[in-house]
Amino acid sequence: EVQLVESGGGLVQPGGSLRLSCAASGFSFSNYWMTWVRQAPGKGLEWVANIKQDGSERNYVDSVTGRFTISRDNAKNSMYLQMNNLRAEDTAVYYCARGGLAAGDGFDIWGQGTVVTVSS
Amino acid sequence: SYELTQPPSVSVSPGQTASITCSGDKLGNKFAYWYQQRPGQSPVLVIYQDNKRPSGIPGRFSGSNSGNTATLTISGTQAMDEADYYCQAWDNSLWVFGGGTKLTVL
Numbered sequence: 104e105v106q107l108v109e110s111g112g113g114l115v116q117p118g119g120s121l122r123l124s125c126a127a128s129g130f131s132f133s134n135y136w137m138t139w140v141r142q143a144p145g146k147g148l149e150w151v152a153n154i155k156q157d158g159s160e161r162n163y164v165d166s167v168t169g170r171f172t173i174s175r176d177n178a179k180n181s182m183y184l185q186m187n188n189l190r191a192e193d194t195a196v197y198y199c200a201r202g203g204l205a206a207g208d209g210f211d212i213w214g215q216g217t218v219v220t221v222s223s
Numbered sequence: 224s225y226e227l228t229q230p231p232s233v234s235v236s237p238g239q240t241a242s243i244t245c246s247g248d249k250l251g252n253k254f255a256y257w258y259q260q261r262p263g264q265s266p267v268l269v270i271y272q273d274n275k276r277p278s279g280i281p282g283r284f285s286g287s288n289s290g291n292t293a294t295l296t297i298s299g300t301q302a303m304d305e306a307d308y309y310c311q312a313w314d315n316s317l318w319v320f321g322g323g324t325k326l327t328v329l
Contacts, residue, residue, distance in 0.1 A: 138318070140266075148258070148266065148309050150318035162316050165224070198265060207313035209256035211277060213265040 105129035105212055107199050112217030115189055123184040123217060125199030130212075133157075133177040136202030138210060139184050141195035141219075149195075153202060154182065160206070166192075189221045225314040227321035234327045241297040243324045245310030248291060255293035256311040257286055259304075260323075266309065270295060302328050 111123040125137070138153035152163045152173040161173050172185040182199055197217050200210035227247045235241035245255060257270040268277050270286035273293065283298045293312075297304055305328045310321040 140320075147307075147323040148260075148311075148320045150311075150320060153318070164317065200266075206316070207254065209254075209268055209271045209311065210258075210266075211268050211271070213267070215265055 105201075107201065107212055107214035109197065109199050109214045109217035112197065112219045114220045114222065116223050117190060117221055119189050119221070120185070120187045121189065121219060123186065123197055123199075123219070125182040125184075125214060127180045127182070127201070130201070132175075132180040134204065136204075136206055136208065137175060137182045138200050138202050139173060139182075140198045140200055140210070140213075141193075142198070142216075143192070143195045146195075151197070152184065153206065155206070162206075186219070189219075191221050193219060194221045195219060225312070225317070225319050227310055227312060227319055229308075229310060229321040229324045231322070232325045232327065234329055235297075235300045236329055237302060238299055241300045241304070241326055241328075243295045243297075243308050243310075243326065245293040245295070245321050246291055247293075247312060247319075250291050250293055250312060251289045253288075253312045253314060255286065255288045257284075257293075257295045258309045258311065259306045260309065261306045269308075297326075300326075300328055304328060 139151040175182045199214045201212040254272045258266040260266040273288040274286045
């Protein structure tokens with residue numbers, strides 16, 4: 104079964120850090136772009152970052168550039184999101200999703216999400 | 224930065240056709256994608272590359288994209304189609320989502 108499972112969410116104080124993980128199974132992870140998407144409470148979807156198959160290209164939404172780092176370990180079939188200097192507005196459900204062979208392919212597989220709450 | 228605009232809400236009667244629009248500058252020159260999100264669930268891709276359906280998506284879902292507007296059409300709408308729908312496009316190495324449309328099946 105093709106599956107993505109996120110972990111690492113939790114409650115963190117403003118200015119703190121958190122590392123999210125996404126474990127993939129059931130498909131050839133190294134063949135696909137991967138992405139993080141978040142959804143603030145009661146709000147719409149917001150794309151956060153994506154990473155190329157070999158990690159050589161990474162893109163970020165402006166609001167997280169310089170604070171978040173996306174990475175992947177193809178040997179472990181896993182993707183990560185290191186989040187530093189967290190702000191209240193980063194509070195959201197964070198989903199990992201599978202892209203395609205090309206950067207502009209949509210997201211056909213989604214995880215169940217992990218909740219990040221930034222609050223003092 | 225690129226923006227996609229969707230109506231906040233659309234209502235439809237069961238069995239009728241629902242159309243949800245997504246507007247963006249020269250959107251027709253890009254591929255449009257559509258996602259369905261039921262309450263408490265993760266999004267599901269329902270249309271990719273303007274008008275293609277992933278396996279498992281019912282044939283009543285269709286899409287089009289021309290000019291500045293992409294449209295998701297649901298024919299013979301069912302109660303189970305009640306959900307939030309988001310359009311998406313790739314622009315200048317960044318992904319953009321529309322604000323979402325809540326589809327109500329009355």
